[in-house]
Amino acid sequence: MSISLAEGIRDIPDHPSAGIMFRDITPLLADPEMFEEVITQFVAGLEGEVDLVTGIEARGFILAAPVALALGVGFVPIRKAGKLPYETESKSYQLEYGEATIEVHKDAVKAGQRVLLVDDVLATGGTARAGRELVEGLGGKVIGARFLIELEALEGRKALGDLPVTSLVTY
Ligand SMILES: O=P(O)(O)OC[C@H]1O[C@H](OP(=O)(O)OP(=O)(O)O)[C@H](O)[C@@H]1O
Numbered sequence: 154m155s156i157s158l159a160e161g162i163r164d165i166p167d168h169p170s171a172g173i174m175f176r177d178i179t180p181l182l183a184d185p186e187m188f189e190e191v192i193t194q195f196v197a198g199l200e201g202e203v204d205l206v207t208g209i210e211a212r213g214f215i216l217a218a219p220v221a222l223a224l225g226v227g228f229v230p231i232r233k234a235g236k237l238p239y240e241t242e243s244k245s246y247q248l249e250y251g252e253a254t255i256e257v258h259k260d261a262v263k264a265g266q267r268v269l270l271v272d273d274v275l276a277t278g279g280t281a282r283a284g285r286e287l288v289e290g291l292g293g294k295v296i297g298a299r300f301l302i303e304l305e306a307l308e309g310r311k312a313l314g315d316l317p318v319t320s321l322v323t324y
């Protein structure tokens with residue numbers, strides 16, 4: 154029987170602010186079959202193609218870490234400003250409901266490493282683009298991005314240019 158990932162996503166109107174329909178993935182995460190299905194679909198075709206997986210705080214971490222382990226490669230956290238302890242590079246950006254700054258450790262990616270970007274939601278694409286720019290600023294090559302959810306009306310793919318993007322549930 155095929156699994157419907159959309160059934161694990163709950164709609165919360167007006168969170169975190171009026172007019173936003175928040176797509177809550179916690180029911181999916183609480184279901185091990187759905188969670189495993191996401192990781193299986195994310196890694197399909199990527200064996201041997203990736204040197205590092207990066208995830209963006211906080212929900213991106215939940216999905217990116219098991220993807221890294223499934224591919225047998227390391228995980229690099231991209232964190233909100235002020236959280237990483239060593240020297241960092243930073244990027245500020247807009248997202249669907251505000252603005253933020255994210256950071257990565259300066260030594261987290263080596264020149265030429267192939268990096269997969271993983272996050273839960275692609276909305277405006279501001280977060281993912283900032284993450285891509287951080288990785289590429291360190292000399293890494295972002296080879297693709299995987300999202301559980303894509304909010305198509307916000308056209309986040311456009312912010313990622315020619316990057317190969319896969320999303321599993323679209324709204
Ligand atoms: O495409 P965008 O418009 O940039 O929006 C997508 C981002 O928004 C959410 O993160 P949020 O900053 O809310 O952080 P969280 O994971 O800590 O809740 C989500 O997890 C993505 O990272």
Ligand SMILES: Nc1ncnc2[nH]cnc12
Nearest residue numbers: 174175176177249274276
């Ligand atoms: N509508 C939304 N629901 C959940 N996460 C988001 N990140 C950006 N927009 C979002």
